[in-house]
Amino acid sequence: MTLVPTLTDAIITRSGRVVTLTLNRDDVRNELTGTKLVEDIERTVAWINANEEVAALIITGAGKAFSSGGNIKHMFHREGSFGGDVYEVQNRYRAGIQRIPLAMQKLEVPSIAAINGAAVGAGFDLACMCDIRLAVPDAILGETFVNVGIIPGDGGAWFLQRLVGYERAAELTFSGRTFKGEEAKAMGIVLDVAAPDDLLEAAQRLAQGFAGKPPQALRLTKRLMKSAQRMELADFLEHCAVFQGICHNTGDHIEALAATLEKRLPIFKGH
Template structure:
């Protein structure tokens, strides 16, 4: 097995599990990762953590497999293995937290960038890698990093090949928090559980709404807000939360 999947209540943790190879991506890993992301679509799952076992988060493509394939086929590999998984991660209407435990390089960086929230161990290292071997950012990196960092910062970093430590990644805005290694997964789990406990479909709908905001006009976004708010306001979860809020307010006034 190249991917380990575990549940804790409504939180699904997906751990890449080729620790001796720093979780480099092979066909086997891609197949199992795609199955895990499909499993995350279950209504019982309300938040997802993506991490790596061992010293690495993911160092991207296993280059030994590329050499065995004759050194080419990057476009086919992207279209058939990487891109479907990136699309599936973004299509999940639930939060995905990348818990970056170690080196995060190449397409591993692309995976982390496709997540909604990124937290990192003090030992994490972020490595663009692409330009260093004559390649371009792929698996969504050119898209997500521009939106996370802004064009100028993303371009400068991607073309420099410069390694970022965890604190520099936080300063740049790539990760939101840096933790001691032993606390990383526990903290990611606490954040995931808190998001999973939010009322109804609010978090998933907010993810959909904010993704659409990347390429819509203001008028289109205002209409989408109205549509999704109409749906959210019609759910039993909203009605229960509203009643509870009003009851608490009445109790405070009465006191």
């Protein structure tokens, strides 16, 4: 495995094949536009994709918030990511916050957002970019951009409707309303809720379960599910056939079959 990347505003920890990325700017509620978290997320994804020893990623926040999204004071004063004319602002979005969805879409392992507190605006969208979300009951979530007179410039309108369908996504986006963990579960935005003291343990259990599967098949399955979002069925089935050919020729496939026949736990080696 290559060296763990050096991060500025986030912390990487590892438990077996599971990596946890903790957004570590509690002083600004883990906001994304006035910190180095964009770079930290992008760097973490690139590192994971290059290291097959990693099988799952958990993203959570230090302190009271998961992420508060964009820096409101910077918006008000038209500085940082939000300063300049139309051309300059669009360039800053492209070179800034929009790097997160592009990175998360390329992530080759399952991802879990452990939403420990407020996840609003771009912070909510970051959670929606993950494959699975867990939240504490009192977490405040919301696609809140319209409340401050802007649109989801980080791709949130793309992710949310794929998560809950167009009608529900439209209601949440047009209203900008916030909601808590239990309602998020009822809407299908989060898989489950967990008490604050149990959240990371629940995320670890889920992630470790994924990490116990054959590593190559797990990554190929993630790639396959992402491909399904943009391919026609006939093309997608051709894609499946190639990936299945790869899987049938791995040692882990044979080990899984042998373990099943011999009624024992498999030992996967990633080849």
